[in-house]
Amino acid sequence: MGRRVVALASEDKTLQLVAAIENDQHPLLGQDAGDLAGVETLDVPLSSKWPNDADVVIDFSLPEAIDRCIEKCELHETALVVATTGMTDAQVERLNEASENIPIVWAPSMSLAVNLSMKLAQQITEKLLDVPGGLDIEIIERHHRYKADAPSGTALKFGDLIAEKLGDDTKHVHGREGHTGQRTRNEIGYHAVRVGDNPGEHTIVFGMLGERIELNVAASSRDCYAAGALAAAKWLNDKPEGMYDMFDVLEM
Ligand SMILES: NC(=O)C1=CN([C@@H]2O[C@H](COP(=O)(O)OP(=O)(O)OC[C@H]3O[C@@H](n4cnc5c(N)ncnc54)[C@H](OP(=O)(O)O)[C@@H]3O)[C@@H](O)[C@H]2O)C=CC1
Numbered sequence: 410m411g412r413r414v415v416a417l418a419s420e421d422k423t424l425q426l427v428a429a430i431e432n433d434q435h436p437l438l439g440q441d442a443g444d445l446a447g448v449e450t451l452d453v454p455l456s457s458k459w460p461n462d463a464d465v466v467i468d469f470s471l472p473e474a475i476d477r478c479i480e481k482c483e484l485h486e487t488a489l490v491v492a493t494t495g496m497t498d499a500q501v502e503r504l505n506e507a508s509e510n511i512p513i514v515w516a517p518s519m520s521l522a523v524n525l526s527m528k529l530a531q532q533i534t535e536k537l538l539d540v541p542g543g544l545d546i547e548i549i550e551r552h553h554r555y556k557a558d559a560p561s562g563t564a565l566k567f568g569d570l571i572a573e574k575l576g577d578d579t580k581h582v583h584g585r586e587g588h589t590g591q592r593t594r595n596e597i598g599y600h601a602v603r604v605g606d607n608p609g610e611h612t613i614v615f616g617m618l619g620e621r622i623e624l625n626v627a628a629s630s631r632d633c634y635a636a637g638a639l640a641a642a643k644w645l646n647d648k649p650e651g652m653y654d655m656f657d658v659l660e661m
């Protein structure tokens with residue numbers, strides 16, 4: 410994702426890339442971020458050093474890297490866009506604490522289509538709550554073989570937003586195996602598929618007796634996430650401290 414953020418930022422004359430940060434063991438440290446991203450040379454070397462002149466930091470990394478990122482952004486009073494998924498509960502708590510000092514956009518998907526689909530999923534759930542025979546909701550997500558966390562942060566957020574409509578007793582069930590017994594009414598099932606180079610696809614199945622709806626949202630490249638993160642960075646630049654998400658950025 411770092412390369413696509415650099416590439417798209419380099420095409421946007423309202424943005425200036427001031428740093429490209431990697432871990433201190435990375436074999437490409439010192440190489441130009443623009444060259445690595447396949448665009449023109451930007452005179453920004455890949456570095457593990459934290460910049461002190463950034464207005465906004467965009468984080469697409471790993472949970473292992475997020476603590477340092479939050480700490481540095483607080484120290485330098487830098488706005489932060491967090492796209493990384495798979496954080497622990499303690500890290501989420503830490504991120505919330507940091508939002509008392511700096512502005513943060515945090516979203517498991519920066520994609521416009523995904524965020525719109527989340528709103529649609531809530532509307533569909535609301536409309537089908539009392540459907541005769543009952544409603545079964547399952548979330549199937551597909552991603553590339555390199556993805557480190559499962560289910561995707563996006564699938565979990567779809568589930569949380571749907572659960573807001575279903576009620577407090579909603580159970581989140583991850584995969585099924587063995588003698589599971591019949592499906593209960595108040596569960597949301599999650600299924601994570603890892604195949605090839607899939608840039609991200611989510612299908613929300615709303616199953617009823619006699620018919621079903623499948624809400625499918627699929628990326629054809631990773632640029633929807635990079636573009637969304639850059640839009641979030643621009644939006645965040647003049648915001649006061651606080652926790653924001655892509656619904657705020659996209660005014661949904
Ligand atoms: N919100 C959204 O829209 C999206 C979120 N994501 C999320 O973004 C994250 C990154 O995804 P992706 O780019 O595919 O993953 P990659 O594994 O390709 O990239 C993660 C990068 O972070 C680097 N890194 C590791 N440790 C550190 C550190 N301590 N400091 C700085 N950088 C570090 C890794 O380096 P190294 O190679 O050396 O490990 C790697 O280059 C994932 O959590 C993914 O789920 C992805 C797409 C969209």
Ligand SMILES: O=C(O)C1=N[C@H](C(=O)O)C[C@H](O)C1
Binds near residue numbers: 557564609
């Ligand atoms: O790792 C990815 O690739 C993606 N991760 C995010 C997630 O976990 O939801 C967003 C997107 O689906 C791509």
